[in-house]
Amino acid sequence: MNLLNIIKNNDTNELERYLKKHDVNEVIQGQDLLTWAVYLGNLGFTKLLIEKGAIVNKKDRLGRAPLSIAAFFGFVDIARLLLDNNAIIDAMCMDRAYTGWEGHIQTDILDLFREHDWDCVYLDDLRDIPEGFTGARTIEDAIYLIENKRLHILSLDHDLGMDDKGNLLPTGYDLVKYICQKGLRPANKIHIHTDNVVGRENMYQTLIAAQRRGFIDDDIEIYHYPLTANRYSGGSF
Incomplete structure (x- = not known):
């Protein structure tokens, strides 16, 4: 047969x-x-x-x-x-x-792959977390996941809100600078989904420059646009 x-x-x-x-x-x-x-x-x-x-x-x-x-x-x-x-x-x-x-x-x-320490992470303080991603609402959340998981996709917002005293919290750009200073491999792919035009450009150019200078791996794919449509329903995550 x-x-x-x-x-x-x-x-x-x-x-x-x-x-x-x-x-x-x-x-x-x-x-x-x-x-x-x-x-x-x-x-x-x-x-x-x-x-x-x-x-x-x-x-x-x-x-x-x-x-x-x-x-x-x-x-x-x-x-x-x-x-x-x-x-x-x-x-x-x-x-x-x-x-x-x-x-x-x-x-x-x-x-199932998360059980084996692989993940995709979406850094954003307000937007809905897209299907297939783990949400990080602060850069501290994101840093923990970057340092303890193997990330395939990291999607970045810029503005991450204020603390209870009205002070601006560290931004996605602060996370980018941390990644470059530490020489981390944050993910196989990085997307920047922020609506902040200046913030997007700063994050993108910093990542590209760090890659060009050998501070981060040259095979990381870096995109200055979102992978998924930005959505905000006003709910919690």
């Missing part, structure tokens, strides 16, 4: 017989067996192939590992199984969870 039909028919016994004559990491139509099992959403076959020695982090010709495929389709149980067997979360996994199948943000996958 054709392997893809075996997987589609969920025939575990036939797969066991197939593996007695074929390498568990065999490539069929450009994909190895584990990738096919994940792509077709077959949890049982994924488990069996891992038990038989399938390479969990093997990438296909497009650079996709099985975990990134599970993330794209929102296969939470398969993603959890892969992670339990030493699958590696990387930038592609985060990207594919955030822009999943038919444009869906795979929030359950992102929640």
Whole structure:
């Protein structure tokens, strides 16, 4: 029987017989067996192939590992199984969870990745926190997350309100200066979503200059525009 039909028919016994004559990491139509099992959403076959020695982090010709495929389709149980067997979360996994199948943000996958210390952070004192992000209302909140998590996306506001005495709180620009002074890698991608034109330009140019001078990693993607539409409903978070 054709392997893809075996997987589609969920025939575990036939797969066991197939593996007695074929390498568990065999490539069929450009994909190895584990990738096919994940792509077709077959949890049982994924488990069996891992038990038989399938390479969990093997990438296909497009650079996709099985975990990134599970993330794209929102296969939470398969993603959890892969992670339990030493699958590696990387930038592609985060990207594919955030822009999943038919444009869906795979929030359950992102929640799972948070358990493994990967996150996306949105710094803003008032706006609604976008789907798929963890909110930081102050730069202290943001610094804690930057220093204790692996961030894929960091989205920055500039003005962060006042304290109870009417004094302006540290701004997103203060956070940018802290990042550059400390030589931190705050995230794989930084977006600036503030409506403060001057603040946006200051943050962007400071980050670009720090990158040019080698103070922060040169592969960090820096964008002077928001990733998502700014929204404010007046609610708490």
